[in-house]
Amino acid sequence: MQEKLSGAEIRQQFIDFFVEYGHTFVPSSSLVPGGDSTLLFTNAGMVQFKDVFLGTDQRPYSRAVNSQKCLRVSGKHNDLEQVGRDNTHHTFFEMLGNWSFGDYYKKETITWAWQLLTDVWKLPKERLWATYFKDELGEIPEDRQAAGVWLQQAGFDPDHLLAFGRKENFWEMADTGPCGPDSEIHFDRGPEYCQKSDDPHHVCQVNGDCDRFLEIWNNVFIQYNRLSENELVPLEKTHVDTGMGFERIVSILQDVPSNYKTDLFMPLIKYIQSLTGDSDAEREANLTPYRVIADHTRATTFLIADGVVPGNIGRNYVCRMLIRRSARFGMKLDLNEPFMANVARIVIENYGDFYPELKRNAAAIMDSLTREEKQFKKTVAAGLDHLDEILSDLRIGGKTILDGALAFDLYATLGLPLEITRDVAQEQGLDVDTEGFQEAMEAHRLASGAGEIFGEMGGEDVQIYADLLAKLQQSGELRATGVAYSPYQPIHEPTEILALVRDGKAVDKVGVGEQVAVLLPRTWFYVEAGGQVSDTGQIVSVNGNKWTIKITEMQKPAAGVIVHIGEVLEGQPKVGDRALVQVDQDRRHQIMRNHTATHLLHAALQDILGDHARQAGSLVAPDRLRFDFTHPQAMTRQEILAVEAHVNQAILANYPLQIAEKSLEQAMEEGAMALFGEKYGAVVRTISIGDQEDLSYELCGGTHVDETGDIGLFLITFEGSVAAGVRRIEAVTGWRAYQYARERMNFLDQANTFLGTAPSELLPKIQSMEEEISISKKRIKSLEGKLVKIKIKEQNQLSYVPEYDIQYLTEIFPNVDIGALRESTDIFQDNYTSGCIVLGSTDSNKNPIIVTAITEDLVDKGLHAGKIAKSIAKIIGGGGGGSARLAQAGGKDKDKLREALDQVPNILKNMLDEKKHKIDK
Numbered sequence: 022m023q024e025k026l027s028g029a030e031i032r033q034q035f036i037d038f039f040v041e042y043g044h045t046f047v048p049s050s051s052l053v054p055g056g057d058s059t060l061l062f063t064n065a066g067m068v069q070f071k072d073v074f075l076g077t078d079q080r081p082y083s084r085a086v087n088s089q090k091c092l093r094v095s096g097k098h099n100d101l102e103q104v105g106r107d108n109t110h111h112t113f114f115e116m117l118g119n120w121s122f123g124d125y126y127k128k129e130t131i132t133w134a135w136q137l138l139t140d141v142w143k144l145p146k147e148r149l150w151a152t153y154f155k156d157e158l159g160e161i162p163e164d165r166q167a168a169g170v171w172l173q174q175a176g177f178d179p180d181h182l183l184a185f186g187r188k189e190n191f192w193e194m195a196d197t198g199p200c201g202p203d204s205e206i207h208f209d210r211g212p213e214y215c216q217k218s219d220d221p222h223h224v225c226q227v228n229g230d231c232d233r234f235l236e237i238w239n240n241v242f243i244q245y246n247r248l249s250e251n252e253l254v255p256l257e258k259t260h261v262d263t264g265m266g267f268e269r270i271v272s273i274l275q276d277v278p279s280n281y282k283t284d285l286f287m288p289l290i291k292y293i294q295s296l297t298g299d300s301d302a303e304r305e306a307n308l309t310p311y312r313v314i315a316d317h318t319r320a321t322t323f324l325i326a327d328g329v330v331p332g333n334i335g336r337n338y339v340c341r342m343l344i345r346r347s348a349r350f351g352m353k354l355d356l357n358e359p360f361m362a363n364v365a366r367i368v369i370e371n372y373g374d375f376y377p378e379l380k381r382n383a384a385a386i387m388d389s390l391t392r393e394e395k396q397f398k399k400t401v402a403a404g405l406d407h408l409d410e411i412l413s414d415l416r417i418g419g420k421t422i423l424d425g426a427l428a429f430d431l432y433a434t435l436g437l438p439l440e441i442t443r444d445v446a447q448e449q450g451l452d453v454d455t456e457g458f459q460e461a462m463e464a465h466r467l468a469s470g471a472g473e474i475f476g477e478m479g480g481e482d483v484q485i486y487a488d489l490l491a492k493l494q495q496s497g498e499l500r501a502t503g504v505a506y507s508p509y510q511p512i513h514e515p516t517e518i519l520a521l522v523r524d525g526k527a528v529d530k531v532g533v534g535e536q537v538a539v540l541l542p543r544t545w546f547y548v549e550a551g552g553q554v555s556d557t558g559q560i561v562s563v564n565g566n567k568w569t570i571k572i573t574e575m576q577k578p579a580a581g582v583i584v585h586i587g588e589v590l591e592g593q594p595k596v597g598d599r600a601l602v603q604v605d606q607d608r609r610h611q612i613m614r615n616h617t618a619t620h621l622l623h624a625a626l627q628d629i630l631g632d633h634a635r636q637a638g639s640l641v642a643p644d645r646l647r648f649d650f651t652h653p654q655a656m657t658r659q660e661i662l663a664v665e666a667h668v669n670q671a672i673l674a675n676y677p678l679q680i681a682e683k684s685l686e687q688a689m690e691e692g693a694m695a696l697f698g699e700k701y702g703a704v705v706r707t708i709s710i711g712d713q714e715d716l717s718y719e720l721c722g723g724t725h726v727d728e729t730g731d732i733g734l735f736l737i738t739f740e741g742s743v744a745a746g747v748r749r750i751e752a753v754t755g756w757r758a759y760q761y762a763r764e765r766m767n768f769l770d771q772a773n774t775f776l777g778t779a780p781s782e783l784l785p786k787i788q789s790m791e792e793e794i795s796i797s798k799k800r801i802k803s804l805e806g807k808l809v810k811i812k813i814k815e816q817n818q819l820s821y822v823p824e825y826d827i828q829y830l831t832e833i834f835p836n837v838d839i840g841a842l843r844e845s846t847d848i849f850q851d852n853y854t855s856g857c858i859v860l861g862s863t864d865s866n867k868n869p870i871i872v873t874a875i876t877e878d879l880v881d882k883g884l885h886a887g888k889i890a891k892s893i894a895k896i897i898g899g900g901g902g903g904s905a906r907l908a909q910a911g912g913k914d915k916d917k918l919r920e921a922l923d924q925v926p927n928i929l930k931n932m933l934d935e936k937k938h939k940i941d942k
């Protein structure tokens with residue numbers, strides 16, 4: 022083997038090798054899969070090419086090479102608990118791949134793989150093994166072609182070619198769709214790597230499930246389309262999709278026994294070691310926390326760079342959980358101050374040249390990490406203590422499983438993610454009922470009225486539309502790429518109804534009042550994307566029988582399919598009818614104003630607050646725009662006004678908008694802002710605003726005004742928090758902004774008319790009135806208190822509990838505060854030598870309150886004011902207590918106050934009965 026290459030060099034050599042053979046380098050797509058609500062994170066290299074294989078997206082290249090950022094935190098591909106405990110599991114990892122879209126096939130890709138591994142990287146040929154597909158059921162043909170290519174490779178040992186069945190060597194994207202055989206390349210690390218040599222059942226070989234034979238590269242040959250479980254048809258065009266685990270190949274080329282020992286991780290681990298002061302031997306003896314911290318910090322650094330900040334649901338939850346889990350493993354190393362930002366700094370240094378988004382967002386990454394660590398310390402430390410108590414109770418009770426609802430409670434109230442609870446429990450030999458946790462979370466989600474975390478998955482509808490698409494493509498009624506999308510074209514030509522779907526079934530015609538999904542070969546309606554809502558409008562008949570369908574919703578139920586959803590207002594639309602699409606233009610214009618204003622707002626926020634203020638989500642609707650962005654604290658009023666003024670200045674300057682299509686590479690080089698969660702193809706649409714120098718330059722597929730002056734007026738109506746570190750602004754534009762301002766001015770005018778003031782006098786006037794009111798209130802309070810005292814003094818007849826010869830007084834005084842009630846009981850005690858008083862009122866929130874006092878002699882008899890208050894509190898729906906002589910209570914049900922006071926004689930009697938009963942005993 023040659024001199025050790027660095028990880029960065031290995032990645033670059035892979036890319037250069039394939040670029041040399043005519044491949045286009047395609048940058049990694051975001052960890053947040055664009056336009057795919059079914060996937061939490063990008064988990065493989067093929068995610069960004071999925072639509073190319075499905076035939077609904079086309080690229081200007083037919084050969085590609087990439088290094089894709091991937092994240093796997095759960096599901097069949099990864100168990101988080103394994104991460105850090107062994108040599109190979111990670112949450113974040115990179116996948117190297119070469120791709121052929123209907124271009125080269127098995128011969129080329131296998132030959133190149135062999136050449137790269139043995140010629141360029143000089144791996145010993147005798148250590149390499151290859152597999153190919155042979156169906157154990159004999160239904161799908163054996164992949165003799167791949168086997169044949171392997172046997173032609175110079176120096177490849179024919180004994181190292183092995184056949185495997187469907188589980189190992191047949192790849193499928195889903196239950197239906199593109200699929201095909203694959204060929205894996207394995208590297209033999211030597212018998213000393215086998216950790217199962219003691220296991221008598223272990224056969225040490227390729228796919229033998231030990232660390233000796235590492236799968237390093239999988240070459241997938243996509244040559245079939247699966248229509249159903251038993252129906253496989255050959256594809257016209259065949260493709261190649263390969264994936265090589267980057268961390269793994271680096272560990273082999275650097276000849277280290279673990280991914281964590283490569284230069285991808287060692288700098289992080291060494292830094293953590295410098296904080297703990299451990300010796301190398303101590304570190305090796307306690308390796309798990311080091312690995313977890315290195316893995317999770319690397320993962321969250323990439324996540325935050327892609328716009329995923331710590332939060333409570335979905336992707337944001339994963340980000341939060343990984344940081345908190347890393348912080349807890351830090352505690353095991355006695356790292357009790359925030360430290361991850363400095364680990365992230367090393368990640369950014371080591372990866373920033375290849376993944377420039379890390380450098381661009383360095384400040385936001387480090388800031389988010391530290392803030393989340395601090396929050397963890399503040400809230401979660403208490404949760405961990407509480408968890409320890411619960412677990413020790415469990416053990417004492419002889420139980421081994423922590424209740425799922427309890428684990429959820431720890432999360433909901435103390436911010437302890439399930440994953441951490443499970444870590445802690447497992448460290449103590451216990452387990453957590455994760456199903457129960459999910460149930461409790463689901464129940465909570467339903468109870469709190471929160472929506473689905475990831476929208477709808479499409480369900481059965483997908484199949485109907487996929488079938489329709491296939492049929493229409495075959496008949497030539499639809500292009501290979503599916504429905505044409507023309508939301509930017511102002512002219513709407515007549516078209517034709519290709520299909521109508523009602524209640525999940527394709528139908529020939531529909532009638533008045535029916536809900537229908539309409540499929541046309543082309544649409545001019547914008548379909549919700551990039552935060553901009555879908556257009557609405559109608560589809561009408563062009564000639565023949567007259568009909569109208571009102572369109573309220575747009576959907577993309579399957580790749581390549583766009584449908585218009587709405588209700589038939591008149592007539593009977595049929596498949597094959599000529600049709601004209603009419604987008605609601607007023608609404609569209611309002612949306613365009615808001616969209617362009619969103620770009621100006623984004624630019625203004627970065628200007629005023631700094632580059633860390635990045636988009637974290639947006640909504641562009643006709644009546645308003647909403648913009649979420651990363652910023653650590655609330656904006657000051659000055660900042661809000663400055664941002665608003667910035668946007669309005671840009672509107673008044675009436676800048677033209679330049680809309681262009683160019684390569685993603687060029688746009689990024691020119692400094693265009695890409696937004697996370699958006700899917701970008703090789704050719705992107707860019708929107709730039711400004712004269713000489715761009716004020717704003719973004720990748721965007723939305724619809725926009727021609728000149729900023731069209732926006733009219735921009736007003737911010739709200740600024741607030743959405744999640745830790747994420748702020749939200751809501752704003753209005755155009756006519757809506759005028760209405761908003763007019764409405765505000767009307768209120769002001771009315772107030773001025775009413776008070777007889779000029780606008781500038783209004784505030785001083787209100788302030789002086791407030792002062793007067795507060796003085797008056799105080800006077801009323803004191804008078805009311807006096808009134809109560811007088812009434813109590815004047816009371817000449819107390820009520821009576823004859824059985825025990827006890828006098829008492831109950832009275833309700835509206836709107837008297839609890840202090841005055843307490844004082845009044847003093848008057849009672851001064852005026853009566855023996856007795857019990859209970860006074861009720863309501864507080865400023867209209868909730869019932871009571872005060873009770875008894876004289877000394879009644880205490881001796883066995884009464885207790887605190888207990889009386891508690892009994893009354895039960896009736897008014899609250900709590901109370903106090904000393905033997907004086908007590909108070911508050912409740913929620915003021916209608917029960919009278920009833921409660923009527924119960925006083927019974928309460929007194931019961932209390933004394935009980936006492937008597939005890940003495941009798």
Ligand SMILES: [Zn+2]
Pocket residue numbers: 215216217218223224225226229230231232233
């Ligand atoms: Zn083995």
Ligand SMILES: [Zn+2]
Pocket residue numbers: 551616620719720721722723
């Ligand atoms: Zn936009």
